Structure formats: C-alpha cells, structure tokens
Amino acid sequence: MTIGFTEDTRSSRHHRRQTRPPTRFDLSLSENPFPPLPSVLRAVNQALVQANRYPEFLPRELPEIIARRVGVHGDQVVVGSGATGVAMQIMQAVGDGAEIVAGMPTFDGYPIIAEMIGMTLVPVPLDAAGNQDLAATRRAIDKRTAVVVVCRPHNPTGAVVPADELKSFLNAVPNRVTVILDEAYAEFLGPEDRVDTLALLRKHSNLLVLRTFSKAYGLAGLRIGYAYGRRELIERVHRLQLPFGVSATAVAAVSASYAAQPELAARIRHITEERESLRNALLACGHAVPRSHANFLYLPGPGVATALRRAQIAAKAYPDGSARIAVGDREAGRAVLAAVAGLR
Ligand code: PMP
Numbered sequence: 001m002t003i004g005f006t007e008d009t010r011s012s013r014h015h016r017r018q019t020r021p022p023t024r025f026d027l028s029l030s031e032n033p034f035p036p037l038p039s040v041l042r043a044v045n046q047a048l049v050q051a052n053r054y055p056e057f058l059p060r061e062l063p064e065i066i067a068r069r070v071g072v073h074g075d076q077v078v079v080g081s082g083a084t085g086v087a088m089q090i091m092q093a094v095g096d097g098a099e100i101v102a103g104m105p106t107f108d109g110y111p112i113i114a115e116m117i118g119m120t121l122v123p124v125p126l127d128a129a130g131n132q133d134l135a136a137t138r139r140a141i142d143k144r145t146a147v148v149v150v151c152r153p154h155n156p157t158g159a160v161v162p163a164d165e166l167k168s169f170l171n172a173v174p175n176r177v178t179v180i181l182d183e184a185y186a187e188f189l190g191p192e193d194r195v196d197t198l199a200l201l202r203k204h205s206n207l208l209v210l211r212t213f214s215k216a217y218g219l220a221g222l223r224i225g226y227a228y229g230r231r232e233l234i235e236r237v238h239r240l241q242l243p244f245g246v247s248a249t250a251v252a253a254v255s256a257s258y259a260a261q262p263e264l265a266a267r268i269r270h271i272t273e274e275r276e277s278l279r280n281a282l283l284a285c286g287h288a289v290p291r292s293h294a295n296f297l298y299l300p301g302p303g304v305a306t307a308l309r310r311a312q313i314a315a316k317a318y319p320d321g322s323a324r325i326a327v328g329d330r331e332a333g334r335a336v337l338a339a340v341a342g343l344r
Contacts, residue, residue, distance in 0.1 A: 003288055003300045004320070005105060005126045005157070025332040028314040030155070030296045032218030033329040034267050036253075040219070043256035047249045058238075059246040065254055066226050071198055076228050078237045079246050083184050083212035083225035084109045086237075088117070090208060090227060091147055093237045094178045095119045098146035103132035105318060107155040107182065119146070130157030130290040130298065134169040141177060148173060151182040153189065156316065156324035158292025163195045170204050178233065181209045185294035187216030187268055193293060197228075205230045208237070215295055216268050217257050224250045271295050271328035278333040285337070286344030292327075299323050299336075303343050311339035 036044070063077035070077070080086040087109055091100065097118050102110050104123035114121040124140050127133045132154055141148060150169070153160050161169075166181075173179055181197065197209045208229040214220035224246075227237065257264060272295075279297055282289045287304075289297050301321025308315045308323055313335055315323035325336055 003128060003130060003290060005130060005322075022312075023314040024312040025329070025335055026314040027296075027325040027327075027329075027332060027336070028316050029220070030215065030294070030316075030324070030326045031220050032215060032267070032271070032295065033326070033332070034218050036218060037256075037260050037263055039260050039263075040253055040256040043252040044222075044249045047252035050248060053248070054244050055246060055248040055251075057243050058241050059250075062224075062246055062251050062254060063226070065251065065258070067228070069258055070228055072201075072228050073231070075231055075238075076234050077226055078228075078234050078241065079224065079226045079250070080242075081225070081245065082214055082220075082223040083182070083210050083227075084113070085223065085245075086210060086225045086227045087180065087182075088113045089240050090178065090180060090210075090237050091119060092117055093240050094233075095146045099142075099144045100147040100149065101137055101140045101145055102149040103137065103151070103154060105156055106149065106151060107184070110149055120144075126154070126157065126159075130154065130159040131161050132159075134161060134165050138169060138172050141173060145177050147178045147180060149180045149182055151184070152195070153185045153293040155184070155294070156296065156318070157290050157298045158185075158294040158296060159290060160189065160193050160293045163193075166195060167200070170200060170207065173206065175204075175206050177206060179204070179207045180227075181207060183209055184212045185215055186211060188272060188294050190293070201228075201230060205233065208233060213254060213257065217264060218267070219253055219257070222247075222250060222253055224254060274330055274333055275327040278327055278337065281337050282340070285341045287340060295328060296324050296326050299325065299340065304340055307339045307343055308336065311335060313339060 059079050062079045064074040067074045067077045099120045099122050101122045111121050124137045208227045210227045213224040279289050303321050305317035305321050305323040315325045
C-alpha cells in the first residue's frame, strides 16, 4: 500500500480553537473512550481531600512509583504535565536554540514546542507505509542538530519502525544528539513489536524514552507524562523541573492504575479490536488505511476530513484532506464508516 503523506510543518498553536465545536463524536485528540476506572476515581477523590495542601516541591514519589514499574532507579525518571510537558522540558534542557529532526507529519506538540522555545524543526517526510524514514532522518542530522524524535508507534499513521532499524539508527546517531523515543502509544503494541528499552538504554546514554498516562491509561485530563533514561541525561532535564508542578492526584491516579492492570488491559484489547474491525470495513470501502498499532487510524485524503466534518465528527484534519480519528467507541466507528463509505 502506497500512501502520500502531507508534510505540514506549520505549528497549529495559533490556529487552534479554544473550545471544541459541537459535534456528535469528538475523535480529534486520540483520547481513550472509557472514563476512568471506579478504583482510579476513588483514589483521585481521596487525594482531593487534601487539595488545600501543596504537592511535593519537586516530585519524588511519582518518579519512584513509575521507576519501580519500568525497572529503573527513581533518579532515572522525570515526570511532568503530560508527555507534552516532559518533551518541552527535554527540549529546553538539551535543545539550546538548535535543531530538532522529526518525521513529518508528527505529533503537533513537537512543532509547537520548537516554535515556543526557538528551536528549528527539520521535517523528514514519512515513507510510503507511514513509517518514519530512519535512513533519511539519519541523513538530516548535522552539527546543528540537538534532538531527534522517533515516535513508535508514529502519530498520525500508527506505523511502527522495525526494532532492528531502530537499533541501527541509534548506533548511527552521534552521542551528542539526544534521541527522544516517543512511546506515547506503547501499551497498544503487540508483544512482537515491543522493544527492550532498558537494553537500549544500557547502550545509548543519549536516549530518553517518553511515555504518557493520557492514552492507554485514559487519564489525559490529569496531565501525567514521564521520561526515563540514563541518570546523567535525566539529571539535566530534571534541572528544569517546575516546583510544585505535579499534583498529588497524579500520584494517586498512577498507583491506582498500576493496581488495576487487568481491567486496563481488557480496555486496551477492546480498543484494538474495534480498531481492526473499523479498519477492515474502511479497506473494504476502498480507503487505503495504513495498519495502525495505536488507538487511532489515519484515513488518507482527499475529501475525508470534509466528509467527517459534515457528519459532525471531529477529527484531526491534514491539508491534503486526510484525517486521523480516535478508535474504540463502536458507535463512533459506525458513524465514521457511514460518513466516508461513499467517497472511494
Ligand atoms: N507524543 C505523541 C506521539 C502523542 O501523540 C501525544 C498526544 N497526542 C503526546 C506525545 C503527548 O501526550 P500527553 O501530553 O497527553 O501526555
């Protein structure tokens, strides 16, 4: 399957509406369709009882909890306001007004943050399957490059760069360049597609793995993200930690979520099953939807974004008429299918 991908490097920060327009289904932000689990809500409520108190000055408890789960030391984890907040902290810590190289299109946060902090984004077009082209990405790195991003799975296509390609890429990137391995959707990967990030970290001191509780854990509204890596690099990022910047509800929500792993795994299974059945239906209608390993699908244009908008379905739209939609809600999936079925 060969798909053309729009290469939109404009920051959408200035164009974004402050409030979302009325819609039947809002699939624009790759959110989890499920509300928080009752056990997570209870834990958050409990934490709110003490909301008159500040949280920790610099977060210690949350990094420790996450570190135990990931299998690293507490001082190898930095937490922040979603993966977006942590990405910004990383880029500020190591970016120094230089260049950031990323596959394009990518998660909006990267061009937005680059613009905010005075970094230049160097876009590298995706390959025909919607994967980040790591050979071209490697060629785009030069002496001005401070950061390179690899999203695995990639946003907006859901494609996954093969593990061996990632390993050769990491071997080829100069050590002075920080690599953000963005695993915002890692929990949706099948076991065969996972990479051993701890083994990668043993080899690469310039690597940071970025994750979030917004997607598989369904806690986008609480803004909890984290990165882990080697102590020295995390220490540099940690220097920019915002005092009192992570709320006590984050600690409660993460602990309760880790305790509810089986329920969360069932939700992930549900979302991926819905994704596969919707993709198959779209393929049957002639839409060349690339295989996704995340909680969204990329519907190549032209005309798709407009058809969804007319059907009052909010999607992330691209300049060539393509759209990215969140999956998992069967009713919303049916509405998407009805909206775009006649287009091809
Ligand atoms: N990375 C990628 C690839 C994403 O798609 C997103 C959210 N869309 C993020 C990071 C940031 O997620 P959050 O700030 O909600 O943790």
